[in-house]
Each structure stands twice: as C-alpha cells, then as structure tokens.
Amino acid sequence: MTRASSFRLDATSGKARTGVIQTPRGDIRTPAFMPVGTAATVKAMMPESVAATGADILLGNTYHLMLRPTAERIANLGGLHSFMNWDKPILTDSGGFQVMSLADLRKLTEEGVTFRSHIDGSKHLLSPERSMEIQKLLGSDIVMCFDECPALPADRKALDDSMRLSMRWAARSKEAFGDRPGYALFGIQQGGLEEDLREESAKALREIGFDGYAVGGLAVGEGQAAMFGCLDFAPDQLPTDKPRYLMGVGKPDDIVGAVKRGIDMMDCVLPSRSGRTGQAWTRRGQVNIKNARHADDPRPLDEDCTCPACRNYSRAYLHHVFRAQEMISGMLLTWHNLHYYQELMQTMRDAIAANDFAGFEARFHADRAEGDIVPL
Amino acid sequence: MTRASSFRLDATSGKARTGVIQTPRGDIRTPAFMPVGTAATVKAMMPESVAATGADILLGNTYHLMLRPTAERIANLGGLHSFMNWDKPILTDSGGFQVMSLADLRKLTEEGVTFRSHIDGSKHLLSPERSMEIQKLLGSDIVMCFDECPALPADRKALDDSMRLSMRWAARSKEAFGDRPGYALFGIQQGGLEEDLREESAKALREIGFDGYAVGGLAVGEGQAAMFGCLDFAPDQLPTDKPRYLMGVGKPDDIVGAVKRGIDMMDCVLPSRSGRTGQAWTRRGQVNIKNARHADDPRPLDEDCTCPACRNYSRAYLHHVFRAQEMISGMLLTWHNLHYYQELMQTMRDAIAANDFAGFEARFHADRAEGDIVPL
Numbered sequence: 001m002t003r004a005s006s007f008r009l010d011a012t013s014g015k016a017r018t019g020v021i022q023t024p025r026g027d028i029r030t031p032a033f034m035p036v037g038t039a040a041t042v043k044a045m046m047p048e049s050v051a052a053t054g055a056d057i058l059l060g061n062t063y064h065l066m067l068r069p070t071a072e073r074i075a076n077l078g079g080l081h082s083f084m085n086w087d088k089p090i091l092t093d094s095g096g097f098q099v100m101s102l103a104d105l106r107k108l109t110e111e112g113v114t115f116r117s118h119i120d121g122s123k124h125l126l127s128p129e130r131s132m133e134i135q136k137l138l139g140s141d142i143v144m145c146f147d148e149c150p151a152l153p154a155d156r157k158a159l160d161d162s163m164r165l166s167m168r169w170a171a172r173s174k175e176a177f178g179d180r181p182g183y184a185l186f187g188i189q190q191g192g193l194e195e196d197l198r199e200e201s202a203k204a205l206r207e208i209g210f211d212g213y214a215v216g217g218l219a220v221g222e223g224q225a226a227m228f229g230c231l232d233f234a235p236d237q238l239p240t241d242k243p244r245y246l247m248g249v250g251k252p253d254d255i256v257g258a259v260k261r262g263i264d265m266m267d268c269v270l271p272s273r274s275g276r277t278g279q280a281w282t283r284r285g286q287v288n289i290k291n292a293r294h295a296d297d298p299r300p301l302d303e304d305c306t307c308p309a310c311r312n313y314s315r316a317y318l319h320h321v322f323r324a325q326e327m328i329s330g331m332l333l334t335w336h337n338l339h340y341y342q343e344l345m346q347t348m349r350d351a352i353a354a355n356d357f358a359g360f361e362a363r364f365h366a367d368r369a370e371g372d373i374v375p376l
Numbered sequence: 377m378t379r380a381s382s383f384r385l386d387a388t389s390g391k392a393r394t395g396v397i398q399t400p401r402g403d404i405r406t407p408a409f410m411p412v413g414t415a416a417t418v419k420a421m422m423p424e425s426v427a428a429t430g431a432d433i434l435l436g437n438t439y440h441l442m443l444r445p446t447a448e449r450i451a452n453l454g455g456l457h458s459f460m461n462w463d464k465p466i467l468t469d470s471g472g473f474q475v476m477s478l479a480d481l482r483k484l485t486e487e488g489v490t491f492r493s494h495i496d497g498s499k500h501l502l503s504p505e506r507s508m509e510i511q512k513l514l515g516s517d518i519v520m521c522f523d524e525c526p527a528l529p530a531d532r533k534a535l536d537d538s539m540r541l542s543m544r545w546a547a548r549s550k551e552a553f554g555d556r557p558g559y560a561l562f563g564i565q566q567g568g569l570e571e572d573l574r575e576e577s578a579k580a581l582r583e584i585g586f587d588g589y590a591v592g593g594l595a596v597g598e599g600q601a602a603m604f605g606c607l608d609f610a611p612d613q614l615p616t617d618k619p620r621y622l623m624g625v626g627k628p629d630d631i632v633g634a635v636k637r638g639i640d641m642m643d644c645v646l647p648s649r650s651g652r653t654g655q656a657w658t659r660r661g662q663v664n665i666k667n668a669r670h671a672d673d674p675r676p677l678d679e680d681c682t683c684p685a686c687r688n689y690s691r692a693y694l695h696h697v698f699r700a701q702e703m704i705s706g707m708l709l710t711w712h713n714l715h716y717y718q719e720l721m722q723t724m725r726d727a728i729a730a731n732d733f734a735g736f737e738a739r740f741h742a743d744r745a746e747g748d749i750v751p752l
Contacts, residue, residue: 041697041704046684069671069696077674077692085688295445298453308422312461316453320445321417327703328417 005141005184005211007243013357015235015262018349021212021243023141024182025081025089028056030243031259031348033341034091034267039064040074040084043272044330045338047086053307053335054342057142058086059267062095062134063102066124067117071137079139091142091267093247094131094173094188097149097216108148110165128172140183144214145173147188152222159192166190166216167204174208184211186245189238192217193230202237213238214245215263219254228257235262252281252344256364259348260357271341275334278322280309282340283367287315289333293375294319307339308332381517381560381587383619389733391611391638394725397588397619399517400558401457401465404432406619407635407724409717410467410643415440416450416460419648420706421714423462429683429711430718433518434462435643438471438510439478442500443493447513455515467518467643469623470507470549470564473525473592484524486541504548516559520590521549523564528598535568542566542592543580550584560587562621565614568593569606578613589614590621591639595630604633611638628657628720632740635724636733647717651710654698656685658716659743663691665709669751670695683715684708 007030009019021028035042035050037058042050050058060080065071074083081087096113099106103115103124112127131146147166150158170187177185187205191197205213215234218227227249235244245265246258255266271281280287282302287294289301297315305311309318309332321329344364351360383406385395397404411418411426413434418426426434436456441447450459457463472489475482479491479500488503507522523542526534546563553561563581567573581589591610594603603625611620621641622634631642647657656663658678663670665677673691681687685694685708697705720740727736 039697039700039702040693041702044703044707046704046707068700069692073672073692076672077690083690083693083696085693296449296452314453314459316445316449317416317459317461320459321415324415324444326415326417327420327706328422330703331420331422331707 005182007212007241009241011353011355013352013355014260016259016348016352016357017262017264018352019243019264023089023184025087025141026056028089028265029345029349030264031345031352032056032265033255033345034059034265035272035338035341036061036267036269037084037086037090038269039068040080042334042338044276044327044334045272047084049335050086050338051088053338054346055088055338057089057091060090060092060138060140061098062092062131062138063098063126065092065138066095066126066134067119067122071134075137075139081139089141090139092135092138092140092144094144094146095126095134096131096147097247099126100149110168112146128169129176132173132176136180142184142186142212143177144186145170145188145210147190147216149190149217149220150192152192152217152220152226154192156192156194156197159190159194159197163190163192163197163201167201170205171208174210186210186212186214186243188214188216188247189234190217193222193226195233198230198234199237202234206239210242212243212245212265214247216247218246219248219250224254224257227254228261231258231261231263252341253364253368255341255344256348256361260361271337272334275332275337276330278329278333280318280333281337282372284370284372285368287372289315289318289322289329291319297376299373299376301336302340305336305339305343307336309336381558383588383617385617387729387731389728389731390636392635392724392728392733393638393640394728395619395640399465399560401463401517402432404465404641405721405725406640407721407728408432408641409631409721410435410641411648411714411717412437412643412645413460413462413466414645415444416456418710418714420652420703420710421648423460425711426462426714427464429714430722431464431714433465433467436466436468436514436516437474438468438507438514439474439502441468441514442471442502442510443495443498447510451513451515457515465517466515468511468514468516468520470520470522471502471510472507472523473623475502476525486544488522504545505552508549508552512556518560518562518588519553520562521546521564521586523566523592525566525593525596526568528568528593528596528602530568532568532570532573535566535570535573539566539568539573539577543577546581547584550586562586562588562590562619564590564592564623565610566593569598569602571609574606574610575613578610582615586618588619588621588641590623592623594622595624595626600630600633603630604637607634607637607639628717629740629744631717631720632724632737636737647713648710651708651713652706654705654709656694656709657713658748660746660748661744663748665691665694665698665705667695673752675749675752677712678716681712681715681719683712685712
C-alpha cells in the first residue's frame with residue numbers, strides 16, 4: 001500500500017463539486033457521505049450491508065476505540081479494517097471533539113487533554129502526537145489532525161485562542177504524522193462563525209500543507225442558518241485542489257446546503273441513530289414510524305426506494321416491530337436511512353456532473369414540500 | 377395452494393428417522409429445527425439470513441401475534457408470510473403454552489382460557505375455536521391444536537385431568553380447523569412423564585386423526601434424564617407415518633437425544649436467545665464470548681464453521697462488540713448459533729440416511745468432550 005492518495009475534481013455546478021478521492025483501498029466518490037462506525041461497527045448494520053448502500057468510506061472514532069478495545073489491541077489483531085471486516089477506506093477523527101463532549105474530568109493544556117474514560121474511569125492523554133499514533137495503530141486511511149472544537153456560541157477571544165491552539169496542534173500533528181505514502185492527513189479549520197478567524201486558520205493550515213481540509217467547529221449548536229452563513233465563505237478559503245470535509249453534518253437539507261457551498265465530504269450519526277429510534281428519512285421528509293397512522297398501512301416507506309426495508313416490508317410491519325422493540329426495527333430503518341443518504345449523494349453527484357445542481361436542489365425541496373404520503 | 381401436505385419417511389437408523397414434509401410452500405427436511413420468530417421476526421436476524429442458515433420452516437407464536445399486532449391486522453395485510461417477508465412454511469403454536477406462562481389473571485374453564493394481555497391489560501379468550509381462527513388468519517402452514525401444558529412436576533391426578541381436557545380440546549380443534557387442503561393440523565400428546573397417560577393421549581389423538589403429532593408437556597422443568605426417559609416410549613406411541621414434533625427443545629445434546637428417540641421436528645428460542653446474551657454454540661460445546669480470555673484472540677469461534685461470524689470476525693471482535701453492547705454482537709452470534717443448529721440437523725440427516733446415527737452420536741459427544749479451543 002504505497003500508492004498515494006489523491007483528489008481528482010471532475011466537475012462543478014455553481015460552487016458544488018464532484019470528483020474522486022483515490023486511495024489504495026478504493027475510490028471515494030465525492031460529494032461523499034460517511035456512515036459513522038463509532039466502536040468498530042455501524043450500529044445495527046453488517047458491514048457488507050453498509051457497502052451495499054453505496055458507502056465508499058466509513059468513519060471510526062479515535063476516542064471510543066482508544067478506550068475500548070484500545071488501539072494497541074486492534075493493531076495486534078491486524079488493524080481496524082480487518083477487525084471490523086471493512087476493506088474500503090476508513091477515516092478516523094482525532095478524538096479531540098469527543099474527549100471534550102464525553103470524557104470526565106478533562107484538563108486542557110498546551111500539551112493536549114488529560115481525561116478519565118467515561119467507561120471505566122481510567123486516566124488517558126490525548127495530544128497531537130498520541131492521536132497520530134492511535135490513528136496509525138488503527139490503520140486509518142484518512143487521519144484527522146488533533147484539534148480543539150469549542151461549543152457555539154462562544155466569545156471571540158475564546159474562539160481566537162482556541163483556533164490558534166488548534167493550529168499549533170495541526171503543525172504538531174503534521175510533524176508526528178510524518179511521511180506515510182498511501183495515507184492522508186487532513187487539517188481542520190476552526191474560528192467559529194468569524195470570517196477573519198476562519199481565513200487566518202485556513203492560511204495557517206495551507207502553510208503547513210495537508211491532503212485535505214475539514215471545516216471544523218460547525219454543527220455544534222449554531223443552527224442551520226448560521227452554519228450556512230459560515231459555509232458561504234469558509235470552504236472558499238480552503239484549497240480547491242483538495243477535498244473539503246464538513247465534520248458531523250447532518251440532516252439531508254444540511255447536506256444539500258453544504259454541497260451547494262462547495263463541501264466534498266460529510267459524516268453524521270443521524271441516519272443510523274434515527275433508524276434506532278423509529279425515524280426514517282425519505283425524499284418526502286421525515287417519517288415517524290411509531291405513529292399509529294402506520295399500523296395498518298400496507299405501503300412501503302418509499303415506493304421508489306430499492307432498500308430491503310422498502311422492497312420487502314410494509315409501514316405496518318415497520319410500525320409493529322418498532323412497537324415490539326424488535327432489533328429488526330433498527331436494522332431495517334438504519335439500512336433504509338443509510339440507503340437514502342447514499343442515494344441522495346449519488347443524485348447530487350449526477351446533478352453536478354450534468355451541471356444542474358440548481359435543478360436538483362429545486363426538485364429536492366419540492367419533494368420535501370409535498371410531505372409524507374397521506375394516510376389511507 | 378391446494379396441494380396437500382404430506383410426510384415421506386426416507387430412512388431410519390435405530391429409532392432415528394429422516395424424511396421430508398412436503399408443503400405447498402416448500403419441503404421441510406427432517407429431522408428439522410425450527411427457529412422461533414415470536415413476534416413476526418427471528419430476533420436479531422433478517423429473514424433471508426435465517427433462510428441462509430438452512431432453516432426450512434419458522435415457528436410463530438399465536439399468543440404474541442394475537443395481542444400485537446393482532447391476527448386480524450396481519451390477515452388484512454396479507455398474512456404472516458408476507459408481513460414478515462418469509463415465504464417458506466410457518467408453524468404456529470396454539471397459544472396454550474404461553475397464555476399459561478405469560479398472561480395475567482388467566483382463568484381456565486372447559487371453554488378455554490380467559491386472560492389479560494401482558495402488554496396492555498386487555499381481556500382476551502383463547503379456546504380451541506379461537507386458536508384455530510387465529511392460526512388461519514395468520515396463514516400458518518402447520519397449525520397446532522389448542523392444549524393445556526402443565527408444569528412438571530405435577531401430581532398424577534392433575535396430569536390426568538389436564539391430558540383429558542387437552543384431548544377434548546384436540547377434538548374441538550380438529551372440528552374447528554375443518555378441511556383446509558395444503559394446511560396441516562398437528563395434535564399434541566400430553567400426560568407428563570406417565571407412560572400410560574401418554575399412551576391414552578396418543579390413542580385419543582390417533583382416533584381423531586392428525587397430519588402430525590407433537591410430544592407436548594416436556595422441557596418444562598423435568599430435566600434431560602427425565603425427558604429422555606419419557607422420549608424412550610412417547611414417540612413410539614405415535615403413528616410412524618406422520619411427523620413427530622417435540623415442542624420447545626432444546627440444547628444441542630437435547631436435540632441429538634430426541635432425534636435418536638424418533639423425533640422429527642423441534643423448535644427452541646435457545647440459539648437466538650443465547651446469541652443475544654453472548655453465548656455461542658459450537659461443535660465443541662458452549663463459548664461464553666464475554667470471557668476476557670477472548671479479548672485478544674484472533675481466531676474465529678469455530679475455524680470450520682462457514683457462517684459470517686466465523687468467516688469474517690475474530691473472537692476478539694465478538695468479545696469487543698458484546699462488551700460495547702453493540703447490536704452486531706447479537707446479530708452475529710444469533711446467526712452463528714442458528715447456522716450451527718442447522719448444520720447439526722443436516723449432519724444428523726446425512727448420518728441417518730447412511731444408517732450411521734450411532735457413529736454420528738459418538739463423534740458429536742467426542743467433539744464436545746474436547747471442550748473449547750485452549751486460549752493462546
């Protein structure tokens with residue numbers, strides 16, 4: 001695995017872009033949605049089923065995996081791909097975001113973050129160097145810089161200080177990552193919603209030089225309008241010849257709005273988490289399968305969808321198994337949601353290739369405006 | 377669907393039998409193990425995965441389905457096969473066993489059992505006539521008589537009274553079932569561990585006449601030795617030209633002992649329930665995947681097993697996802713267990729066809745005597 005990773009931009013439509021990230025483990029068609037496999041599994045899914053939805057790449061979480069089963073154990077077992085039976089590319093986050101949201105007794109210093117595990121209380125350090133080491137042990141194809149991600153709203157001074165710390169950590173991450181042909185390192189832009197801080201962050205990252213650039217620090221409570229406001233300028237500040245990754249996004253309309261603004265990659269737990277709580281996403285919006293209106297409905301979630309949940313089961317069945325708390329409820333709805341998300345990405349890739357993103361966007365919103373099918 | 381169901385006995389080896397139950401929905405190779413799909417799903421499994429393990433038939437539970445989503449609703453939706461996406465045969469129990477073990481405030485009379493739902497407290501009646509109606513609404517291919525199943529130990533008078541009630545209910549079940557070409561009705565022998573009561577029950581059932589005969593009232597707390605003691609005579613009391621079904625059994629060695637004694641069909645929640653609690657069954661016995669000895673073990677559960685859990689995952693992974701309470705743990709272990717059970721049935725069918733059941737049984741016990749593979 002010595003072939004380099006590279007990004008090929010194939011077409012644009014407005015600011016929307018389509019292309020391919022080429023990696024030794026396979027191509028990632030962009031714009032790409034990455035399902036989240038937090039603890040070495042996309043919850044409720046077999047990995048071959050995740051692949052069947054059209055996913056080219058998964059996201060794994062450094063924070064969870066370092067604590068359980070540990071990165072060293074996964075390395076001894078042959079790496080994360082083999083461990084979880086997924087041979088396509090894997091991107092791992094740096095652990096920075098989740099250590100701040102999940103860990104106990106965390107302490108932030110210039111060196112990094114010390115914290116106690118939320119699982120067993122054991123003490124750990126995450127730093128740029130340790131994060132790079134863990135992601136290498138996991139065998140991640142796309143490694144993320146270790147950064148700090150402040151919650152929004154935050155005052156400008158805090159955002160400024162945090163961004164500068166993240167940029168120093170980005171330089172240390174690059175140094176620690178070293179030269180690893182076939183593996184990519186992405187920098188993460190910070191700066192909250194402040195255009196000048198975002199520009200300063202982008203400049204610092206460009207000077208260090210990365211294989212891709214993430215827009216970090218969004219989808220942390222600011223709301224869609226504020227996020228889109230930031231995405232009106234943030235992606236433009238990043239190099240055009242490298243992939244741009246918006247972390248932790250989002251709902252289908254968030255994703256469409258992000259792609260429209262020049263984003264190439266996204267990840268989110270939403271389709272899988274929704275699937276486990278009885279929420280389905282279709283072309284016509286969100287369906288709450290718990291609702292009694294579905295109890296006798298022989299129709300599928302979406303008659304045009306080709307996923308197993310829609311091909312083989314009625315809304316009545318999906319309603320029943322959710323009510324009965326059967327595992328197949330989460331299995332089928334997660335599959336449907338991931339299938340819908342991947343189909344949405346393919347539709348956008350096709351529209352961009354045809355230079356018709358505006359047409360796609362109009363149809364996307366028109367379908368949703370119709371709302372769910374009317375009860376029988 | 378007007379073709380009749382029939383049983384063809386192909387070979388015997390000692391008392392062990394192999395054959396085929398032919399139904400309009402497909403052949404059931406015997407001895408057969410039926411996975412349990414209580415609430416219109418085999419827990420943690422997609423139905424196509426259940427079929428891939430080699431199952432020819434599923435069991436559905438009348439008691440659960442009549443309460444939720446209700447038999448009338450399933451009938452309106454096209455029947456249980458279509459509802460749960462399983463087009464092979466389905467056997468449904470009569471509800472008699474579970475109404476006594478699960479329902480609240482039950483009251484037994486000659487007419488049947490009135491009870492309150494354990495789900496919502498609603499009041500219901502189960503009787504031979506209502507059980508036949510429900511099983512017809514579900515579209516069950518093999519319908520079971522409504523019976524009473526006393527817990528063991530029980531005194532002889534109670535067993536006698538209960539058996540006679542069940543035989544009166546068997547006659548009413550036959551009358552209510554009527555003439556339904558392509559669908560089979562099975563009688564259920566009762567009588568506890570008493571040979572003369574079992575004989576009397578068998579005689580009553582033979583006089584009514586059924587398409588198959590179940591040995592009921594076992595696996596209810598009497599222990600394996602007592603159960604085998606009863607199976608030394610009970611199957612012999614039933615017609616040889618019809619399938620014999622031992623209800624609610626069991627562990628692998630229970631199943632082998634039952635087949636040895638002339639049983640053709642069995643069902644049990646054990647392989648799926650075990651799979652959700654970290655217990656795997658292999659040729660070499662039971663494996664508790666929770667045990668820390670597996671945390672670093674790169675080997676599969678059983679290197680000779682061809683199920684997805686064994687082909688694609690290490691014990692270390694299975695241990696990790698169980699500890700992390702990930703759904704894929706139950707999905708993989710259930711698949712493995714059902715695969716192992718079906719492979720065991722196929723091995724027995726082959727051994728009987730080769731008139732070598734004794735040889736099979738010796739190898740079965742020798743493999744188990746070895747115990748699980750030693751830790752690395």
